[in-house]
Amino acid sequence: MDAREMKIKAAAAALEHVEDGMRLGIGTGSTAEEFVRLLAERVAGGLKVQGVPTSERTARLCLELGVPLKSLDELPELDLTIDGADEIDPQFRLVKGGGGALLREKIVAAASTRMIVIADETKLVETLGAFPLPIEINTFGQASTRLAIERLASELGLSGSMKLRTRSDESLFMTDGGHLILDASFGRIPDADALASRLNQIPGVVEHGLFINLASLAIIAGPAGARVMEPKN
């Protein structure tokens, strides 16, 4: 089974959790897009859902495929969010934001009663940090914000480098909210909870990709198929 087939397996298993009438948060990324494609087939067959997309990219795909959309302001409480992840640890702390949609993804996940993560098994890690941590920052004062993050990292014993995310043409990557992303390669993050709460205290940090206490279930696909996992305590 290739990588795309695994994503489809995870997305198909997640679809079984979607019920008629649900208000659904819809994630961003290649795995979430497989979910959108399968969801669109079910919608064409009569399933009634209202989707809230976590990015303009996901919104475009949903509109193209006929998945009905609402804004989060129209539907401020959601039943379920299905989204991908860049890393998942045994407690279901996640690194997200590889696709740059972390701010809306976190707001949508937090507005949902449940969040299910869909991924292939390469995303499972014992300790977060192999994937660079996306940190969304305001354009104003970006150099000061960067210094504050560097000081925090060294205080927490983390070392490594940070890089402003760029597009393939080398222009700066801007998020849907008009912010920049710093990809922080800190290496292993032994205390993700501490890093998350300290990053939240830096004024220029708009959001970061550590998702803690948001995912309640993970559907992980491997060569043998998809399995449902619960977080370890």
Ligand SMILES: O=C(CO)[C@H](O)[C@H](O)COP(=O)(O)O
């Ligand atoms: O957080 C995300 C986007 O901001 C994605 O969910 C994450 O990057 C995983 O993407 P993919 O399914 O393509 O591996």
